[in-house]
Amino acid sequence: MSYIDRRMALFAVGTVVAATVVFAHAPVSAADAVRIGLALPLSGAAATYGQDLQRGAEYAAELINQRGGILGGRKLELVYEDEKGTPQGGVAAVQKLMSVGRVKAITGGTNSSVVLAESSVTKGRILQVNAGAQADAITEQGSPWLFQINNTVSLNSEAFNAYIVKTLKPKTVAYMGENSEFNKTVLEKLKESLKAAGIELLSASTYDAETNDFTSILTKIKASNPDMLYVADAYPARAAQLWKQVRQLGGFPTEVMSPGVVTPGMLKPAEGAMNGVYTGEIFMATDPGSEGKEFIENYQKKFNNLPGKGELVIFEAINLIASAMDKAGTDSDYGKISKVIREGAWPSPRGSLRFDEKGRARAPYFYIQRVDNGNVVQVERMKSN
Amino acid sequence: MELLAQTLVNGLVLGAGYAVIAVGLTLIFGIVGIANFAHGAFFAMGGYACYLLTARGLNYFVAVPLSVVIVAIIGALTEWIVIRRSLYGDSHHGSLIVTFALGQAAVAGLILTFGPDPLPVPSPVGQSTLRFLGIFVTSQRAFIFVCSLLVLGALGLWLRLSIKGQQVIAVAQNARGALYSGIDVPWIRAIAFVVGVAAAGLAGALLAPITTIYPTMGNGALIVGFTVVILGGMGSIPGAMLGALLIGVANALFETYVSVSWTPALGWGLVIATLLFRPQGLLGQVQQHRH
């Protein structure tokens, strides 16, 4: 091999060695601490979500450790790994957390594809609590040590659609939404509920992520003039754009947005175009129930702004892991921990959470909201089941 | 009937926007002889320049021309520092890789500076719409349509009437011949490149209020640009305009009457058809494999 090539080969080998060395000697502080691994998108497109979750997790761990930790005084230690918002990243992150980070449980999760990839690694090997990702598929196969904090898409849709057919009572509906992993479920659920209530779905238009001009779609929908427009899009700026274009066309009698996606980041760029739009959510920081008050106040004191849903669900995830381990009296007998989780009822800022056999928690309350000059206001607080 | 008319209007307005992007692309291909994969990045820069200026409280109508100037300057620097070296280097595909890498780097840079999330660009004519005989066009789109026509017209006149324009055409037709007849070909190429990317920047600034701006906004523009350019004929400016209108209308019709989700595939369907039955494009000359 020529001089330079040999150098490059050596360099490559060198990096391998360096890498392994780095991984092998990962710092182990507080040997007795219970290490919990968080695979979060700390870089890439979803980095902002990752930072929200990190804040929420830190807060939860801090409170628990103030209370003296778990399992007789053992502190919680959070270990972060960047999952970069891609399945490959997720797999690498989880494996690194398990083998190098030597964590006792895995949590995190914002993107369903990523969590699905991760769950294939954790399945049968470690406890995983998916805080944010919503796809039903994640818990569909029902892996025994996998739990879900946030409502799945279908749970959200069922709650919200009930309100549509019982209260809003449109005669005809037109649907439009991004062709995304969970909008498919949203659309299926919508079809079911409307069919059951004898409401006609005039058209369902899905567009891909690159779309930002909705004139043609809206022109078409406008021509069929429905009582209600149902929009499903989780992407703040694009949704804002979409609603502006709806306004420019004069709008529709009733307008709703798929539940769980309306955020300040969407309302601000919409510049008032979303006023009057109905939506639903599992939690309302501006109007929490009695259970949430304390959490909200303390959180506001500490960070002087309201917690988002991301902060909330990861907060609940960390608490669930900690108190379940504490109650089960073990940090590694996952069969036992999982059994405890399934049997117990777990207090949270949203009220007490219960997990079904698939490991899903159903939000204790579901909030119907309407956008009113740039902010969401509560229309109704529905108790689940 | 009204739906059809409305759809056609939407398509034409859409196409006018595409035309500005595609003309820049085809100009660069025809004169400089490279497929500029960084075109989308310059489109995005136009958008972001406009955002920064309007965020400083500048009026949108002032911000647009300024954004174009900014993009033109960036383009000039790029040409001077990178393009001519990589283009006149001995590797024929160098320019392609370099522009591609430039585009990737620029997008990554935008993400790192402005974050991945889209940002709104307010337009003074924001919400208002114009209506005539039941057909409506939002004021911003009307503005885009007019601007495109003006710019393309001006470009056409420049090429026809000015001396530089004539030289550009000469280089496009036969670079060596132009060189023999004493035209400063590298200089002409530089001009063509700058004009081309400036056009992309203009398109970005014009569309920003409609689409909001985000780092990868250029990808869509680049894809549309290439489909239009191949359809119209690489290097042919009239071809680019024709292709833009065709694809604009085709997309609108397809979205309204067939399927929204498959629309992105439509352009490439047209391209494949073109390459099969008329490889030189609608108004282009035959391209032989030369290096």
Place this chain on the structure above:
Amino acid sequence: MSMALDETPAVSARDITKRYGGVTALNGVSLDVQKGEIFGIIGPNGAGKSTLFDILCGITEPSSGSIRIMGTEMRGIAPHLIARSRVARTFQRTAVFAESSVLENLLFGRQTSFRHGVLGRIIGSSTYAEDQREFQNLVEEVLALIGLDGERNRKAGVLAYGVQRRLAIGVALMSDPKIMFLDEPAAGMNGRETADFIALIRAIAPGRTILIVEHDMAVIRQLCGRALVVVDGKPVVVDEPHLVLRHPEVVSAYLGADDD
């Protein structure tokens, strides 16, 4: 052009015309080159000599006119097929495969007559061995001819310009061509190199027909039996070089063209 009617000419073109858009690069050029002849094509820069060459060996399609090589019509036949019918061509620029060694260049010149494939190469089949043997003999012969025996492992790109020119001829020779098109083969050679080159052409001439586009009149005078003059894409005169060069139009054309 009415010599040797009994024989079909090696190369014969009938009023070739080529237009690019508005520009007419070639206008009604005809020529007949007899087997075994060394035929020159001269004219000032941009007169269309190279275009004519490209058309004669099929790289460019003429707007009108016909080309026959060894009596068969060549229009519409792919250039690589023409090349395989033992017609070779060298280029003005990019004369050799600069990144490869002299031997590799000659190998590239021979490649299309190899019969072994990837598998044959891996298992070292008998056809592979044959191909090797043939190539081996030919390569030594050619190396001797072009006088690059000692340079066989040098990279072509680093060779002196004149040497590259000789290598280019060597690459062409590897397919043992019957007809050779040499596009300004002596361009940029110094006196000594030019002399060597002329000797080389004389050495390979027997049994071949050679067409040369050349600026250097000395080369044309010493090598060619006849020469065609092209000015502004139009044929001016075909005759023996020394006569051609006295032709008034040629003189004026050259005086006009030499200041570029």
Place this chain on the structure above:
Amino acid sequence: MAKFSSIGTEMAIQDIGTVVAKRQTSAVDNNASGRMVREIIYVVCAVAGIAAFGFSFSDPFVVTLAGYTCAFALFALSINVILGGVGEVPLGQCLFFGIGSYGAAIGMGKAGLPFEVAVLIGLVLSVIWAAIIGTITLRLTGAYFSIVSWGLTGVAMVAANNLDDLTGGPLGLFGFPPIGIGPLELGDPQTYFLMTATILLASILFLVAVRRSPFGAAMESVRQNPHLARSVGVDVARIRLKAFMLSAPLAALAGALSVPYTQIVTPEVFSVANTVDGLLMVLLGGARLVIGPVIGAAMFTLIPQVLNLDPNVRILVFSSIIILIMMFAPGGLHQLSVALRERFGRKKDVDGVR
């Protein structure tokens, strides 16, 4: 005979990037045999290295990552068949990567075929598509080929998003039965690494053989100078097409081998980001060497892991490096070394002449 074989080796050695310009022909014979020996030694070392790494490291994270790197290096190799082989830029190569992934996923998940059969189907499909796309685009200028193949990956992504029944839609395909080839269980990190690494090594050796064959010579001549190649009888368009059809199954294989690692196949496999990564690997390692892309892949995967780079920083840095390389050393880092050696060599000649 002996002399000739030296030519074969001469080319081969250049493939492996170790052309040492010889000065006298007398040196040829022993050099040749010497090189043969050295090459065999390289292969033996490679095998030993793979085995050593595969068996000594048990840490699943490191080992699977290494395995995935091998799979992706295979993808880089396929890109280099086009880029370093015939000098075109395959911006749409992730199309075949995706076809391989989806082929494996659909074959296993939907059709319940064994992994190897599913992979095989994927490879065949990739070749067919390469034939179609190549025939349409490769007779035109390089730009057309790059643009259209790139554009078609977008179409593939739309298709993957919308053909739910086949592709599982936006969420993709997941929840596969345990993936294995015969008795070998690819779920096990070490097996996975040994499998991918072996396939990678085999592919490298195959590509070396290809480069030494007449087809390899044809590709090289087309890359260096299509005009001249045509004038010596090479059917340029056909060679380009064949190279493209050779590269496609390699990419598909890489895609299929990445499935046991990612455990999910989403429309994102068609994202241009994949192609970009592959291209950067090739250009970093040097397009002129067969092993260049592998070196590139190692650097490209491990450096970010060690430094924990933000993907955007990574793209920014590596793209800039590429631009510099293309501006000053289009042949990649390898070209620099060659350039150095030549400068050194040329001096010698001058002295020799005087």
